[in-house]
Amino acid sequence: MENFYSVCFSFVCFACICLRMKADKKMLKSWVRQQNRANRSATLLLALVGMFNVLAGMVLVWNLAIILAEVLAGGQKVGMSHLFLFILASVARIILGYVQELLAAASGEKARKRLRRELLARFFAQGPALLRHQHSASLAAMLTDRVEALEGYFARWLPASSLWVVAQWSVVLVVFWQDHRAGFILGGCCLVLPVFQAVFGIATAIASRRQILALNRLQVRFLDRIRGIATIVLSGNAEKDAQGLGQAADELRRRTMKVLRVAFLTSASTDIAMIVALVWIVIDQRHGLLHAGSVHQMAGILFAVLMVPEAFAPFRALSAAYQDRAQITNSGEAIQKLPALPESMNQVVSGQAVPEHTRHGIALDVRGVSYRWVNDHPLALDDVSFHLEAGDVAVLTGPSGAGKSTLIEMLLGFIRPSQGEILLGGADLQTLHPSDVTRQISWIGQKPVIFAGTLRDNIMFAAPEASEDQLRDALEASSVRDYLPLLPDGLDTRLGEGGFGLSGGQAQRVAIARAFLKNAPLLIMDEPTAHLDPATERDILVSLRRLLKGRTALISTHSSQFHTIGETKRLIIERGKVTVQETLS
């Protein structure tokens, strides 16, 4: 009996997984459809130009057929008008092809830009809390590489897939109109195409998808190995690992070739269909050609033969763009994995309340606040309450994972409490416009992000309208000035990616200079000295003490040195609850 239940249970589990996968797939499909719709006008325009190209091809081939018929009929004079029309149609085709190529590039660019802006909007709606779910490098890759990979999908696949049936069958129809028998043969061969695709295609499509996956995995493994190559070399295993890599590549090749042997039959079937159509029409038309009464009749037969490659061209274009199609699934899956927007973030705020602050700082009142990051997980913050007067300096300690960072992100307005309220200068944070909240707050984290740009840019961005005097004061107070002579170009030294690297202490001083410039009444710090050596920490504390003057501050830290900074309040948070809260004199 128990066995039966366990079987039932596992079946239900399996069904749930299947349903969930199906739901994921459905979401992906609707996302892809939405992308296609957004790009529809460009796709249709491209297909239209493509259709004109096909029509020009018909004119071209028709005139070619007439010229050939005249030559074969033994006439001494060939109609110059047909030669002229042939050249004209050729030129038209070249121009149309040129326009098509430029339009495709423009459409690909437009689609990528649109998608990128969509992603940006989504990122900013989520805000910095997004960085908790995903690594910044993978988010940045989504904005750049993932979007770039879709160029071919929008520029080539979409137009080709919307054009090929119409283009192919309009060619067949025109041939049929000229010569019924040839039209039937061509139509038959075109009809066989999807059948061939189905016979060889379905089996190989599944297998080849698996192969593409395997190839991707090999690629990822190779990249991973190369990134960690120092670790392997320093552990003395490089040669053994190289052999493993070689074996994996060889195994992949053998498996892939097994699939390709069948997969190439699919493309061979396209060749067969075209060649059969060609040979068949030639042989079938021999009597018609021999007894052709007029040049026009002969031209009709020649036209049918010459149109055969044209009938298969759209399908070839489609096959050539097939690999572009796979990209949309890859990118779509990555984008679907972005966490959904929490509902509370969508609330519209009136923005009427104004927080009050004094020259000592601003009051902060946290009342019964709770928060949960993931639905099934325990509360990250559980009924947290405390109060800071204007000018209070509170040191917040507690083991990691206790909820310190969650509390800080909430005070910064990145996330909103699921219960309780936070009053900043007497005004509820919920009713304030996000920009009004951030105007009151400065923040110093563990490691400040140094942007690509000069040192001046990196400090001034905290207050772009600040004067040179204010900048000088901030440099002085934060002690950035002390290391300016060490930098190659002083304040104009380029930092960040590809620029000069600052040490941990130097970077933290930049963060302090930013806070000085911004001059906000509430200062929040998240382990500002966690990555510094004790000597540097002592130096930084001197600057921080200057910064604290006239501000309310909440400092999360593990370092005991902060107890000398002039703290007036001590908070300890454990498992999401405030366990100790004492006011010091």
Place this chain on the structure above:
Amino acid sequence: MTQLRSLWNVWKGRWVRLFVGLILTELSVCSVFLLMGQTGSRLGLIAVGGAAAFGLLRFAGGLRVILRYFERLVTHDATFHVLADIRLWFYRQLAGGAAAGLGFRRSGDMLSRLVADVQSLDSLYLRILVPLAAALLSLPIVILICLRGSFLLALCIGLLFCLTAFVLPALMARLSYRWGPELQRTQADMNSQALDLVGGMRELRIFGQEDVATERFLAAEEAFYRMQRRRDRAMAHVHALALLLTRLGVVCALCGCAGLVFPKEQAVMGITVLFVVMTALDNIVDLPRAGLLCGQVLHAAERVAEATAMPQGTPDEGTLPAPAGHEIEVRNVTFGWTEDRPVLKNVSLRLREGERTALIGPSGAGKSSLAALLLKVMSPGQGSITLGGENIADVRTEMVREKVAWLSQASHLFDDTIRSNLLLGRDDISDDAMWAALEQAQIADFVRSLPDGLDSWIGENGSHISGGQGRRIALARVLLSKAPVLILDEPGTGLDAETERAFLSTLNGLDRSRSILLITHRLTGVEQLDHLWTIQDGSLTSRSL
């Protein structure tokens, strides 16, 4: 071109396959000529009332299908062989030269770009060499057939063919080679702006600069697209030009048929020539695009060749076997990554067997350089380092690394199972030994709690497990190596204070047969040390405990 030569050396072993692929491609092209020529001549023959046999036409059709199938199969098989070869070659080159040093410079991005470069080398054979060789070989055939029409026609067609198949692609290759760096620079700029935008989201929100940063990112995007547009436009121009040239060829052949401009040919011959010319020119119209690819491949080859070249200052291999003891002595060592700026100045230090020692100092003081010297990644400019009494410059490099193991924040966790991460390709280690190492690193309980145990997948750079757990698995890997000397280079970076303390206290439990050198910028207080060194401005001071 010199860069392509080093690639050619990799390919040499596969030349039979590659050559057979080319031959089949050529035969397949010939079969098309036969098919289309037959189609033309049969049509002509019937129309003028001659007797026509269709055997050859049918044969040509069948031949075409079969040859095309095998051509694809063989060229793809050859490509896959070459693909594996290039990767292995690149891996071995990197492992033999620059790799060890990469552990001391953070260069993940550069490596990813290099891997993309290696990937773009794949297209050299299938998408550049094969079509180019096919064009080269079909040129004389086309000219021979045209000669049966008239000399003038053969001359014109030959000229147009050469322009389209060789001159335009060469121009395109030069153009894309010239634009390559600029295109890549603008793309890299966009990527770094994206990283700033996303990584700096907290700063941007707090200082109200989201809009400004977004604008900057979009400006970088626009700059990149401007370059791309320039390239696309050039490509469209060249492609239109190629089409124009090939159409001109068709018009020439048609005029030859009709007796305009060119001497009049016999009707059937004229049509045969026309069909062959049309097919041949259609086949080469995409070659200018291959030229574009060629420019990109050249750049990729350049960068790969540059990366795999041996860097300066790499120590010699050495010949001596591993010494019996493992006491390390550093005597009066002076060293700098560049000539003019010594990081270590006249440094002396001793690490006795089984001793626990820490080396502390601010970042940039030369701590990691010392680790690089001990692991024989670099050789000291002056002074000597001995291991068990032997100068490590004389001991074989792999023997040094068998004795001295390294663990740092840069120790990579592979996107693989825990087992593979512990083994790193070795196959002589039992499960019991692995569990013992995990036990020592105090992570065995966690691994046991995972549903798949040792075979659990840990994700890209250990993303499925926490930072502290990852560092412990890396420690277990180092312990498994049986190396009697452990160098731990800032093992606490990236861990929060509590996890760091817990990790460091695991080290206290290790058995005393191993000596440990802990390199760090600060002590947490849980370390149990026999000796302490401090380093400041490249000079070492001993501090007894």
